[in-house]
Amino acid sequence: MGAPPRRATISDVAREAGTGKTSISRYLNxxxxxxxxxxxxxxxxxxxRLDYRPNQMARGLKRGRNRLLGLLxxxxxxxxxxxxxxxxxxxxxxLGYMPLICHAANEIDMERRxxxxxxxxRVEGVIVNALGVPESMLKPMGSGGIPAxxxxxxxxxLDADMVGLDNxxxxxxxxxxxxxxxxxxxxxxxxxxxxxxxxxEREAAFRRSIDGAAGAxxxxxxxxxxxxxxxxxxxxxxxxxxxxxxLAVLDAxxxxxxxxxxxxxxxxxxxxxxxxxxxxxxxKFGAQWQQQAALIAIDDPEWAELAxxxxxxxxxxxxxxxxxxxxxxxxxxxxxxxxxxxxxxxLVVRASTLG
Amino acid sequence: MGAPPRRATISDVAREAGTGKTSISRYLNxxxxxxxxxxxxxxxxxxxRLDYRPNQMARGLKRGRNRLLGLLxxxxxxxxxxxxxxxxxxxxxxLGYMPLICHAANEIDMERRxxxxxxxxRVEGVIVNALGVPESMLKPMGSGGIPAxxxxxxxxxLDADMVGLDNxxxxxxxxxxxxxxxxxxxxxxxxxxxxxxxxxEREAAFRRSIDGAAGAxxxxxxxxxxxxxxxxxxxxxxxxxxxxxxLAVLDAxxxxxxxxxxxxxxxxxxxxxxxxxxxxxxxKFGAQWQQQAALIAIDDPEWAELAxxxxxxxxxxxxxxxxxxxxxxxxxxxxxxxxxxxxxxxLVVRASTLG
DNA sequence: CTGTTAGCGCATTCAC
DNA sequence: GTGAATGCGCTAACAG
Numbered sequence: 191m192g193a194p195p196r197r198a199t200i201s202d203v204a205r206e207a208g209t210g211k212t213s214i215s216r217y218l219n220x221x222x223x224x225x226x227x228x229x230x231x232x233x234x235x236x237x238x239r240l241d242y243r244p245n246q247m248a249r250g251l252k253r254g255r256n257r258l259l260g261l262l263x264x265x266x267x268x269x270x271x272x273x274x275x276x277x278x279x280x281x282x283x284x285l286g287y288m289p290l291i292c293h294a295a296n297e298i299d300m301e302r303r304x305x306x307x308x309x310x311x312r313v314e315g316v317i318v319n320a321l322g323v324p325e326s327m328l329k330p331m332g333s334g335g336i337p338a339x340x341x342x343x344x345x346x347x348l349d350a351d352m353v354g355l356d357n358x359x360x361x362x363x364x365x366x367x368x369x370x371x372x373x374x375x376x377x378x379x380x381x382x383x384x385x386x387x388x389x390x391e392r393e394a395a396f397r398r399s400i401d402g403a404a405g406a407x408x409x410x411x412x413x414x415x416x417x418x419x420x421x422x423x424x425x426x427x428x429x430x431x432x433x434x435x436x437l438a439v440l441d442a443x444x445x446x447x448x449x450x451x452x453x454x455x456x457x458x459x460x461x462x463x464x465x466x467x468x469x470x471x472x473x474k475f476g477a478q479w480q481q482q483a484a485l486i487a488i489d490d491p492e493w494a495e496l497a498x499x500x501x502x503x504x505x506x507x508x509x510x511x512x513x514x515x516x517x518x519x520x521x522x523x524x525x526x527x528x529x530x531x532x533x534x535x536x537l538v539v540r541a542s543t544l545g
Numbered sequence: 546m547g548a549p550p551r552r553a554t555i556s557d558v559a560r561e562a563g564t565g566k567t568s569i570s571r572y573l574n575x576x577x578x579x580x581x582x583x584x585x586x587x588x589x590x591x592x593x594r595l596d597y598r599p600n601q602m603a604r605g606l607k608r609g610r611n612r613l614l615g616l617l618x619x620x621x622x623x624x625x626x627x628x629x630x631x632x633x634x635x636x637x638x639x640l641g642y643m644p645l646i647c648h649a650a651n652e653i654d655m656e657r658r659x660x661x662x663x664x665x666x667r668v669e670g671v672i673v674n675a676l677g678v679p680e681s682m683l684k685p686m687g688s689g690g691i692p693a694x695x696x697x698x699x700x701x702x703l704d705a706d707m708v709g710l711d712n713x714x715x716x717x718x719x720x721x722x723x724x725x726x727x728x729x730x731x732x733x734x735x736x737x738x739x740x741x742x743x744x745x746e747r748e749a750a751f752r753r754s755i756d757g758a759a760g761a762x763x764x765x766x767x768x769x770x771x772x773x774x775x776x777x778x779x780x781x782x783x784x785x786x787x788x789x790x791x792l793a794v795l796d797a798x799x800x801x802x803x804x805x806x807x808x809x810x811x812x813x814x815x816x817x818x819x820x821x822x823x824x825x826x827x828x829k830f831g832a833q834w835q836q837q838a839a840l841i842a843i844d845d846p847e848w849a850e851l852a853x854x855x856x857x858x859x860x861x862x863x864x865x866x867x868x869x870x871x872x873x874x875x876x877x878x879x880x881x882x883x884x885x886x887x888x889x890x891x892l893v894v895r896a897s898t899l900g
Numbered sequence: 901c902t903g904t905t906a907g908c909g910c911a912t913t914c915a916c
Numbered sequence: 917g918t919g920a921a922t923g924c925g926c927t928a929a930c931a932g
Contacts, residue, residue, distance in 0.1 A: 197667070199909055210919040215911055226917065246665045247602045247611065248909035251924050256602065266630065267847075272621050279648055288662060291646040293634055307643060310601045312552070468851050477853065477896070478832055492622075493848030496823050498832065541832070554925055565903045570927055579901065603925035606908050905930080916918080 198240035207236035218244055250312070259287045259517065260308035260316035262301065266293045268462060269491040270506060271319060274341060277510025278317060285518050287314075296428065298322035309336065315517040317510075320345050322385065337520035339513050344387040351516040353509055353531040355488070357388060360502045360535035361395035362402075364457060364486050367500070369403055371543050373455035373484055375419045375447045376400065377440065379467060380459035382426050392459050392488065393422055419452065425463055437470050444483065454483065455543065461489035468497055485542040488535065498541035505533045553595035562591035573599050605667070614642045614872065615663035615671035617656065621648045623817060624846040625861060626674060629696060632865025633672060640873050642669075651783065653677035664691065670872040672865075675700050677740065692875035694868045699742040706871040708864055708886040710843070712743060715857045715890035716750035717757075719812060719841050722855070724758055726898050728810035728839055730774045730802045731755065732795065734822060735814035737781050747814050747843065748777055774807065780818055792825050799838065809838065810898065816844035823852055840897040843890065853896035860888045 250256030383389030458464035464487035490503035605611030738744030813819035819842035
């Protein structure tokens with residue numbers, strides 16, 4: 191005997207059950223009511239005996255849909271991505287999809303390759319946490335192409351569903367917290383942001399929040415009545431030399447603030463930036479750095495608690511879940527205009543802003 | 546015009562190029578030398594014009610292989626998994642496979658479901674970082690079933706290729722470091738380890754390392770001539786109550802060691818345990834906890850540097866890469882006996898063992 | 901060099 | 917209730 195050399199097919203099952211393929215197919219598709227109890231149990235037995243598993247590829251080929259969703263992630267090393275992924279998975283299970291997870295690993299041409307590959311596997315839709323400019327790579331979907339929903343960031347010329355953080359509100363929350371804690375020299379640190387909408391939005395929101403607060407304090411003579419300074423620094427994490435240079439400038443800024451007697455706080459636009467800054471501050475001020483410099487960040491990685499960093503936590507699971515829901519509606523044929531879901535962030539206060 | 550409502554098929558291209566499907570197929574499969582320059586350029590043009598992409602599902606159905614590999618991960622929240630994943634991806638690209646990433650999220654029946662699903666999609670092989678007991682779920686492959694290679698841990702009754710850390714050597718390295726630093730009360734902390742081979746091996750290696758060291762010091766009268774104590778504590782991270790209880794016992798142990806004047810060091814079996822311990826130590830001793838208690842861990846997550854924890858780093862990328870290589874050989878038909886690749890760990894000394 | 905033919909495993913008319 | 921026939925998109929013999 192031994193194990194069968196080849197996996198059983200529907201024909202094998204039909205033969206084993208002494209019937210035609212049609213009945214097997216009906217059984218598989220839950221049209222149980224149309225089968226005589228006898229046939230039905232014979233089929234069950236045959237399937238069991240042959241350890242039969244319907245071939246999804248063949249099914250997909252026939253019916254034209256394979257229940258595959260593409261999930262294209264810019265960087266799985268970023269905990270944010272992993273959490274979004276979990277939300278996506280949960281929704282996929284609930285809706286009967288199988289997520290095809292693709293990891294661009296910060297390589298822009300990996301992203302392009304994967305997008306093509308997904309197309310090739312005829313996924314029914316894609317969820318994209320874009321890295322660079324899939325420009326027209328995604329275009330076709332708006333115009334009858336494959337449905338897509340964007341996560342965290344928009345893609346330039348593309349009019350698609352979008353789900354992510356309410357950046358304006360999140361940044362406002364953070365700035366407000368810093369001002370309340372008496373910081374009056376705020377430094378926003380962000381990766382190169384021209385091409386990433388979420389970074390752009392956060393930076394813009396940062397500027398606006400400061401202006402707003404300054405205006406308010408001017409008329410109301412708030413406790414922090416003195417001027418609040420604000421600056422933006424760019425940290426290109428993929429370029430060591432550039433990072434060193436930027437950190438040197440930052441150091442100068444911090445020193446200057448100390449000289450002026452100002453209270454300086456660093457605002458990291460996301461977790462990777464926060465980690466880099468924390469490492470730098472630790473190297474500079476030692477293990478007790480939280481007492482010398484303030485740091486707040488968007489994103490709440492697992493080590494934030496250990497490092498004692500105040501953060502704005504994103505509802506990452508929900509973001510992933512909603513993305514799939516949006517996509518599913520699109521796949522089911524909804525022809526609405528592009529929607530956007532912006533979830534609120536949550537302030538988690540820790541030692542780094544209690545100096 | 547507008548975008549074509551349906552993706553172009555090989556027949557469309559053939560018609561557009563004024564030829565038969567065979568030639569198109571030949572073109573797609575790189576049999577270019579067999580095509581007249583004229584036909585060839587007509588085909589190229591047609592493909593371009595129709596934005597044609599061959600349907601992988603159909604190809605797979607026909608040739609019987611779809612170049613899909615299953616990657617079943619127990620827990621993507623564990624940085625170890627993400628790094629292995631990156632190695633797997635790299636190898637897949639090099640060898641022309643597409644990894645189907647499945648995340649069991651610590652749910653044992655998710656694992657089972659995914660294994661079935663992978664079977665259903667006719668993946669050519671699977672790489673499994675097992676969670677529970679896929680028992681016979683994987684059995685079939687040894688006996689003509691789908692090829693599999695195990696990562697980090699074995700599966701009980703299963704005789705398959707295996708790749709992971711050289712646990713014995715890694716643990717020895719860590720223990721040796723601790724002894725050299727003068728610690729004489731070593732506490733190994735690990736998640737429930739009966740069913741996870743790597744944890745079992747590490748725990749066993751811990752006991753053996755201590756015994757070996759004790760023996761050596763006995764005959765050679767090493768500097769640490771006094772007895773070295775060793776104990777194992779279990780931390781079930783998925784059960785809060787149990788964790789609290791275990792930590793209380795640990796605290797007692799530490800207090801007792803202090804009373805005796807012994808130098809106590811904690812040895813975390815992996816990153817999740819290390820994080821939990823670090824959080825506890827921080828809560829107990831404050832931000833400077835590294836000076837009150839020693840901690841070493843297997844795994845080297847990105848936050849280890851920030852937290853200043855000494856670790857044994859695994860060559861995770863290589864592990865993932867090798868897993869795919871093993872699998873590929875199997876898929877190509879190699880019928881060798883089960884192999885095992887055990888990679889060495891690397892000691893990264895940081896503040897937590899320099900007390 | 902090129903086209904015709906016959907399936908891969910399955911779902912779906914359409915008859916019986 | 918049930919089964920035979922047709923074709924999804926593609927590749928692999930076979931002829932020419």
